[in-house]
Amino acid sequence: MNKFKYYFVLLLAGISLVSCNKSDDDDVVTVPLRDYAVQYKADNDSIEKYLKTNYITVINSPGTPQDQDVVIKKIVAGDGNVSIWDQKTYTLKTRPVYSNDVNYNVYYLILREGTGESPTNTDKIVASYTGNLLNNTIFDSSYGYPTTHNLFPYASENTVIEGWSEIFPKFRKGTSTTNPSTGVVTYSDFGAGVMFLPSGLAYYASGSTGGSVPAYTPIVFSFKLFDLQRMDNEFSVSSSTGQPVFLGDGVPDYLEDINGDGYLYDFRDTKKYPSPPTNLVDDTDGDGIPDFLDFDDDGDGFTTRFEITKPTGQIGIVNGINYGNRLYYPWDPIVDNPATPNTDETEPRGIPRRPTGALADPTKAESSTNVKAYLPEDYTAIPRLRIHLDKTYPIKQN
Template sequence: MKLNRIVALSALVVVLGSCNNDDGGVTVEPPRPLSEVLVEDETEIQEYLKTHYYNYAEFENPAEDFDFKIEIKEIPDGNTELVPLKDQVESKSVKVSTNTDDGEKDVSHTYYYLIASEGAGESPTASDSTFVKYKGMLLDGSEFDRSDSYIWQYLPNTIRGYGEGLTHLKSGGDIVVEENGTYTINDPGVGLVIFPSGLGYFNTARTGISAYSPLVFALELGVFVKNTDYDNDGIPSILEDLNNDGNLNNDDTDGDGLVDHLDNDDDNDGVLTIDEIEIDGEGNVTFPDSDGDNIPDYQDPDTN
């Protein structure tokens, strides 16, 4: 079964690289207004999309030894035959809560994604654990991080644009394990995501990344854990986005500083969440409300 193979692959976990959303860095304070930075980022991204292309011809007619890696190059001046990224990407917008004191509330941010090779399986949500390869770049082409081997990444623990980008890819097909213990994943999803700094590190600088930098990631999705339950509390992480804003990192029922998707006692009443919910034989989760106050027991410290 594929699930067994996924469990076996979990032994190969390595430390998450630069796309982690909380791995330190130097923060510029006070942060600039999101909407002001977004205008600048969007101008830079649009110029990038007009002046760059990827090796689409190799994906369309792959050679026998083609490695299905995305390579981005600048279009030479005067060349009208190469298809720019702007004619190949799709876009989607998500709202980002402001972190400034200038009266802004939510600012809609657009990211751009491209699917070079669709993949044979299903697509993860931004709440799942994924087994990926990636390369991170700035708009000037400089590379700041990469993993040429598959690594596990729990997407809510990565930066927002990166996690959103992976939701557009499909996982690979069969996992082929060789006699020497190495393995390959057939037909993985391969793509590209480009997003403004508000979906990245915004006003925090990291090694190779200045504050307020739009980012580009080439992505390869091998497998993922469907309905990931990261804190093992019986509730899939996707159901712990209580305000339905697509961001699991601002949902903290008990206000203890540990967000719900990482907290196995969501109401801090001393009873584990898994003991305050009901799971049937098919894995369906229901949420009892013992005192009838329209607050499920696992979120209500008055019931235990």
């Protein structure tokens, strides 16, 4: 698709669009940005009319490149076709989205949910797509080829419009097979759907590059979700370039989704989110920085990366004990993958909770220099409050 960093639209919200037209006295004529709520009502009316006056044809041919390809056409009186709105073959759903102080209800169609994991709205995805206007003119397509996209809006490249970030997490990736002779990857059981996006979650006032999508135009994307890449998006801003430098904190974003809804937001952008719903907040320490962007999730003064780092003497096999080869504890213990016989992925210990064993010196109070020992269940108990989310540990030195 024509990539568009939707947060650029937010910048436009604070200024006016300048028209190329001039009045007789050569004064520049400015055109104010349209109100998001008013525009959404108009867009939603257009989308619902589209759903009620067009029908969809889907190729259901597993194992072929055309599987889940979509054609949408306008209903002609008497042709017997059933509208997208009225058909029962595929589930038409809505997703509530809060953005620019508007409560959107975004329509999307589930052709196939998929069988694998779902991305969060900050992960990378591998997908194919076709985009069309409400007159069914195609304005962009990957022509069936899988392409990589970043759903995280603050990433520096391959980012997508906001609607993609909101709808793709409702689907699951498929499975892949690589031909050993040609290296060609084929996908099966992938998620597939259609999203119907109001302009406020698409290109809004800017339109798309090249003018194929006019300003304030609702659009439609049919898509296939083949694969995903989990991301760890904590970043700092380079003092020399002003660009984000992604460092991560050792915990992938999807594991920092505290409420488990599959979505992560940075509500510090008060222009875009003036009154965010409290149930969408994923912020352990309440400092306003969501965990997926916070280098210190629990606000105890110790970075998350420090708290989940294994002791140097507990990496690999030490004195006959397998501690796992990672430098950092995984979220939970991991068993060996039988599909990779030459690699042992076993990680018997996950991120620990505050230790519950005996004190180093039972005659003295617990302190930063007199700590408790970790017990095996401190690494494996479910549930447990992992130490990077527990502001009471490590104990600070007096």
